[in-house]
Amino acid sequence: MSQESARKILVAVAWPYCNGDLHIGHIAGAYLPADIFARYQRLRGNDVLMVSGSDTHGTPITVHAEELGISPREVIDRYHPRILELWQKFGISFDLFTETDTENHWQVTQDFFLTHLHNDYIYKAEMEQLFCLDCQRFLADRYVEGTCPYCGYPHARGDQCDNCGRTLDSIELINPHCKICGGTNLEHRKTEHFFLDLGKLNPPLVDWINDGQKEHWRPSVLNFARAQLESGELHGRPITRDIKWGIPVPLPGYEQKSIYVWYDAVIGYLAASKEWSQNVGRPEAWREWWQQPEARSFYFIGKDNIPFHAIIWPGMLIGYGGLNLPYDVPANEYLNVEGQQLSKSRHWVVEGLDVLERYDPDPWRYVLAANAPETQDIDFTWEEFVRRNNNELVATWGNLANRALSFCYKRFDGRVPTPGVLDQRDEALLALSAEAFDKVGALLDAVKLRNAITEVMGLAHEANRYLNEKEPWKRIKTDPAAAATTMYVCLQVIDRLKVLFLPFLPFSSQKLHTFLGYDDDIMGRQFVEKYKETEREHLALRYDGSALAERWEPTTLAPGQPLRKPAPLFVKLDESIAEAETARMLAHLG
RNA sequence: GGCGGCGUAGCUCAGUCGGUAGAGCAAACGGCUCAUAAUCGUUGGGUCACAGGUUCAAGUCCUGUCGCCGCCA
Secondary structure, rough: OOOOOOOEEEEOOOOEEEEOEEHHHHHHHHHHHHHHHHHHHHOOOOOEEEEEEOOOOOOOHHHHHHHOOOOHHHHHHHHHHHHHHHHHHHOOOEEEEEEEEHHHHHHHHHHHHHHHHHHHEEEEEEEEEEEOOOOOOOOHHHHHHEOOOOOOOOOOOOOOOOOOEEOOHHHOEEEEOOOOOOOOOEEEEEEEEEOOOHHHHHHHHHHHOOOOOOOOOOOOHHHHHHHHHHHOOOEEOEEEEOOOOEOOOOOOOOOOEEEOOHHHHHHHHHHHHHHHHHHHOOOOOOOHOOOOOOEEEEEEEEHHHHHHHHHHHHHHHHHOOOOOOOOOOOEOOOOOOOOEEOOOOOEOOOOOHEEEEEOOOHHHHHHOOOOOOOOEEEEHHHHHHHHHHHHHHHHHHHHHHHHHHHHHHHHOOOOOOOOOOOOOHHHHHHHHHHHHHHHHHHHHHHHHHHHHHHHHHHHHHHHHHHHHOOOHHHHHOHHHHHHHHHHHHHHHHHHHHHHHHHHHHHHHHHHHHHHHOOOOOOOOOEEEEEEEOOOOOOEEEEOOOOOOOOOOOOOOOOOOOOOOOOOOOOOOOOOHHHHHHHHHHHHHOO
């Protein structure tokens, strides 16, 4: 392994709207890749800070609240704990997963706003908005419905038409009506708002995207950002709106307005880093990830978020000054299910918490990593899920561990056999397993997770091949010492595979760790804590990996080490479940 | 409408700098019996969406067409 010193790695993950349960598309797109990457970097000895939180602002929350007849805060209190539960059950190891309705987040956001204003990257301008005369309020995007001017769909929202997918400006709608009172007593009214001056940020952003240090970016992300920036057509974007739920504009006279959710959500990365620093009792620690020049930040997002993370957020950081810009934005494409795009409104979803009621997390982690949507949209099918679980995870890796452990447990007195002299074949396999750390590590550093897990699985195949060639079950009758050597080599490789698989399959690697006779913790501990600020309190998820016993390097298994009674690492699934799960989904399809 | 991406084996997907098309699964045959009927080996299978162009050479670069996806207006 390389001897370079620990590097600060910020793993920033998209902030999910806190208005419902998350589905496997969210997980495959951002959270799982981020977790695999973070776990690997920790094993590697780097200092990882992985942050995100529930996005509690914006109209998706307030609309949902009004539908249920409860307050926005109650919506958050309903779903935020469920998101925390999902991360724990799925093993998504956030150092801090918080939310945006905190005093800290408000403060950091308002500081950003005032600094942008002071640095002259914010200007004021008037714009036309729809105003409901009956409700006496402005109607932000989702509070108005009407006929789409492009496709004629009668239920288009003020921000987007769900039928043709176009983004809209609410004043474009034909026959608009207020979604609150249902009335059509609307008028166009001028309203003053603050705008982020992206036009002014365009030139420095072009310099940044062309600084010659973006070769490791995914082409789709880099091409998109570069094309947008080089067009030179960035224009001011409103950062306030006429809505009460949100972060107050920190200036007198704007009490009826709030900061637009897109502006405060991305600031969450910094706010959460600061909150984490407070929580661990080192209030200035965040600077190590945000200000050290050699620190690296990785933003794990879905492709719909590329404009915000590869253009707008870097622009905001430039406008603020003194903070590191993204080192990489490994955005994923979409995960479709059974040929259709996931959609909450159409009830075409596979929800994370729901499937964990019926299946273990590691099969999901395996399937979603082995077929991650890194280069294009991916079609997830239940048949594929069962197949990959049964024919790859169970058959290749689970069975390798089980056949070797069972054999040693029964025939070698429940201990790691003591090897004799190693032959060429033994040495070759051990060398291969040692080299895998560099090979897989390089792929993980480059965020090529699918290639990485395929590589690890390839080593498991090789170990199966080795066993078949050596036939220790035959040799033990004629030459027990040779069989012992073979089984030692095999267990040694399995012990290394355990580490190589650890970022991907933490639960089963931990289980295997104990079967191999170890007692310590290799996956870390997740816990939820309640944090009290001056007036508010919130729940947040934390992670403690300080006691991690493993490193990303070839292990050495001690001969004679007592083994524990082995059991299969993974459950084989009945093929009928594919049909059952698909039928279940079709039944809910709206 | 503008911009960007995608279209590769029956299925799901790789394919770096242009150099005779790859993996897994599915199918067929064989070996083994330690293991969750798991494993290991062998074999078959492609007009790289379509039409042009550049080149000694194109899945890869360029132009156009068709289809799908996303972003922006």
